[in-house]
Amino acid sequence: MQNLGKSLGFSQIAVAPLDLSSAEPHLQAWLSQNFHGDMDYMARHGMKRARPAELVPGTLSVLTARMNYLPRDTPSDWQSVEWQRLSKSSEAVVSVYARGRDYHKVLRQRLDTLARQIDAHLTAHAENLGDEGLHYRAFTDSAPVLEAELAARSGQGWRGKHTLVLNREAGSMFFLGEIFLNIxxxxxxxTSAHCGQCTACIDVCPTQAIVAPGVVDARRCISYLTIEHAGPIDEALRPLMGNHIYGCDDCQLICPWNKFAQTASLPDFDARAGLVGQDITRLLTWTEDEFLRYTEGSPIRRIGHARWVRNLAVAAGNALRQGADARLTQSLQAHLTHESEVVRECVQWALRQYAI
Incomplete structure (x- = not known):
C-alpha cells in the first residue's frame, strides 16, 4: 500500500485501530467547555467521532494517509521567510496550506483512487473480500472523524501540544485523510511523543488559544476566527490577530520539528498568484467577482467575500495603528456602506485605530 500511496502523492499510509474509546473523555470535556465555539457540527454527532464503526457501519479498518503541502519551490529557510511576512503590517498573510488548490478536492480524489487500486489488488490476488466485495468511504476534514487521533494511533506521528500531528521526518506541514474499509x-x-518540555507553540500563540498542552480553545484561535466564525470578532482579540487574514501558522512556524517539513510532490499546492505577498490595500479593492475569480478552486472561497473583507478590515486596523496610510484608509472607507453589518462595524473599528 505504501507504493500505491506514494504514486498518488501521499507521504505515508498506515492503519489505525478502531477502538478510540480512551479519546472520548477528552473530546467530551472539550465540547462541554464550549471550546468548539460556533462549530456546532463538532457536537452534532456526539461520540460518533470516536467510534468509526458507528459512523460507517461495517467498518473493520481505517486507513490513514498524510500528504505534504509545502509548495514545491519552498526555500529551506521558509520559517524565517514566513515570520518576515508577519512582521510587515501592510502585507496580508494567508496560511500556507490555503495558497494552492483546495486540499479537500485533491485528497478526496486521490483517496478514492487509492481505494479502487486496493480493491483491484485484493481482487487480483483472490483475497477474501466477503460476498459483498470491498466497501469504503473516504474522508478528509469532511465528516465527524477524529482525524488527528486516528493518524497518531496509526503511527503517522504524535499529537503535539498544539494538537496537530507531528512527524519526526516531516514536521506538521501535511494534510490528513482516511479511508474506512469493510476489511x-x-x-x-x-510512535512515541517527542515534544519533551518544549512549550514554543503555546508561548507563541498570539491569542493564547492553546490553554493547556493538547487543548485549544477555538474561540480564541485565529484560524477559527478568520475561517469558521461568521460573526463579529471580539474587539479584545482583534489587535492580537496582526496581519493574518486567513488562518494562522504561528504554532507551526515556531515548532523545531518543522525544520524537517517536506515539500509537496504535487503541483496542486503551489502558491497561486494574488494570494501571496499582497498588500492589504490591494485585496480590499477586490470586488466580489474578483474574489471569486482569484479564489476559484481554493479553500478560501468557502468563507465568502464578506468574511474576507471583515478579516482584511481587522488586519487594516492593526496596520493603521502602526502609522498613517492614505491609500489603506481610502480602501477601507469604500466598505463603509457594505451590506453586511458585521463588515461595516469592523471597518469603522479599523478606521478608529488610526487615531490611537
Whole structure:
C-alpha cells in the first residue's frame, strides 16, 4: 500500500485501530467547555467521532494517509521567510496550506483512487473480500472523524501540544485523510511523543488559544476566527490577530520539528498568484467577482467575500495603528456602506485605530 500511496502523492499510509474509546473523555470535556465555539457540527454527532464503526457501519479498518503541502519551490529557510511576512503590517498573510488548490478536492480524489487500486489488488490476488466485495468511504476534514487521533494511533506521528500531528521526518506541514474499509487489516504501530518540555507553540500563540498542552480553545484561535466564525470578532482579540487574514501558522512556524517539513510532490499546492505577498490595500479593492475569480478552486472561497473583507478590515486596523496610510484608509472607507453589518462595524473599528 505504501507504493500505491506514494504514486498518488501521499507521504505515508498506515492503519489505525478502531477502538478510540480512551479519546472520548477528552473530546467530551472539550465540547462541554464550549471550546468548539460556533462549530456546532463538532457536537452534532456526539461520540460518533470516536467510534468509526458507528459512523460507517461495517467498518473493520481505517486507513490513514498524510500528504505534504509545502509548495514545491519552498526555500529551506521558509520559517524565517514566513515570520518576515508577519512582521510587515501592510502585507496580508494567508496560511500556507490555503495558497494552492483546495486540499479537500485533491485528497478526496486521490483517496478514492487509492481505494479502487486496493480493491483491484485484493481482487487480483483472490483475497477474501466477503460476498459483498470491498466497501469504503473516504474522508478528509469532511465528516465527524477524529482525524488527528486516528493518524497518531496509526503511527503517522504524535499529537503535539498544539494538537496537530507531528512527524519526526516531516514536521506538521501535511494534510490528513482516511479511508474506512469493510476489511480487517492489522493496525500499524504508533510512535512515541517527542515534544519533551518544549512549550514554543503555546508561548507563541498570539491569542493564547492553546490553554493547556493538547487543548485549544477555538474561540480564541485565529484560524477559527478568520475561517469558521461568521460573526463579529471580539474587539479584545482583534489587535492580537496582526496581519493574518486567513488562518494562522504561528504554532507551526515556531515548532523545531518543522525544520524537517517536506515539500509537496504535487503541483496542486503551489502558491497561486494574488494570494501571496499582497498588500492589504490591494485585496480590499477586490470586488466580489474578483474574489471569486482569484479564489476559484481554493479553500478560501468557502468563507465568502464578506468574511474576507471583515478579516482584511481587522488586519487594516492593526496596520493603521502602526502609522498613517492614505491609500489603506481610502480602501477601507469604500466598505463603509457594505451590506453586511458585521463588515461595516469592523471597518469603522479599523478606521478608529488610526487615531490611537
Amino acid at each position: 480487517a487489516l492489522p493496525a500499524s504501530e504508533p
